[in-house]
Amino acid sequence: AQSVTQLGSHVSVSEGALVLLRCNYSSSVPPYLFWYVQYPNQGLQLLLKYTSAATLVKGINGFEAEFKKSETSFHLTKPSAHMSDAAEYFCAVSDVWNNDMRFGAGTRLTVKP
Amino acid sequence: DAGVIQSPRHEVTEMGQEVTLRCKPISGHDYLFWYRQTMMRGLELLIYFNNNVPIDDSGMPEDRFSAKMPNASFSTLKIQPSEPRDSAVYFCASSFRGTSGYEQYFGPGTRLTVT
Numbered sequence: 265a266q267s268v269t270q271l272g273s274h275v276s277v278s279e280g281a282l283v284l285l286r287c288n289y290s291s292s293v294p295p296y297l298f299w300y301v302q303y304p305n306q307g308l309q310l311l312l313k314y315t316s317a318a319t320l321v322k323g324i325n326g327f328e329a330e331f332k333k334s335e336t337s338f339h340l341t342k343p344s345a346h347m348s349d350a351a352e353y354f355c356a357v358s359d360v361w362n363n364d365m366r367f368g369a370g371t372r373l374t375v376k377p
Numbered sequence: 378d379a380g381v382i383q384s385p386r387h388e389v390t391e392m393g394q395e396v397t398l399r400c401k402p403i404s405g406h407d408y409l410f411w412y413r414q415t416m417m418r419g420l421e422l423l424i425y426f427n428n429n430v431p432i433d434d435s436g437m438p439e440d441r442f443s444a445k446m447p448n449a450s451f452s453t454l455k456i457q458p459s460e461p462r463d464s465a466v467y468f469c470a471s472s473f474r475g476t477s478g479y480e481q482y483f484g485p486g487t488r489l490t491v492t
Contacts, residue, residue, distance in 0.1 A: 296479065298480060300483075306485060306486075307381075307468055307470075307483035307484050307485045307486050308420075308468070308470075308481075308483040309483070310480050310481075310482070313480055354420065358479050363408050363425070363427070363472060363474065363479040364425075364433065365410075365422075365479060365481060367419075367420045367422075369419050370419060370420070
């Protein structure tokens with residue numbers, strides 16, 4: 265069965281600094297990979313997804329992620345953090361054959377002024 | 378599209394009472410998921426349906442929890458009797474098998490407090 269591990273339950277950056285949120289996956293079949301964002305008191309919102317097309321995926325709000333098969337990673341980055349990026353971020357994996365999506369434990373991003 | 382709709386948004390009830398949470402998925406979606414989110418356990422998948430049929434309910438914590446999907450546009454999650462440890466945010470999500478994978482669309486959640 266597939267799974268994801270998010271490294272770091274809490275990441276803190278200064279406004280304008282690089283954001284890097286780490287996600288490693290485990291899957292015996294080609295995976296679909298996703299990043300979701302959750303703002304306080306809201307549901308999860310899709311940021312971006314990898315579905316076996318381009319390995320560098322661009323999402324909303326300036327975020328992007330790169331699929332690296334050799335490293336089984338799908339890290340999320342943003343060149344310059346904004347205060348509005350403060351939220352919880354979830355990495356998720358499903359496979360190409362079924363809809364059983366598995367979420368990571370989440371990483372809470374804090375942006376300092 | 379209005380997105381996934383959940384009701385109520387907040388529910389406060391006393392231990393032992395029956396609680397029913399409701400969900401309307403996005404029109405055309407054929408998968409529906411129920412999740413529970415707590416600080417201690419994170420986001421847990423409780424059950425999911427495909428074409429109104431329950432596929433995997435292994436995440437349902439115990440017999441007090443039940444879920445139904447009588448038609449493609451409505452699902453309920455029922456807890457009877459409720460207990461304080463059921464306090465959590467419950468999310469409903471829906472998806473479809475498009476050409477670009479199974480991305481799930483989440484509702485705003487129902488915050489349940491059992492006193």
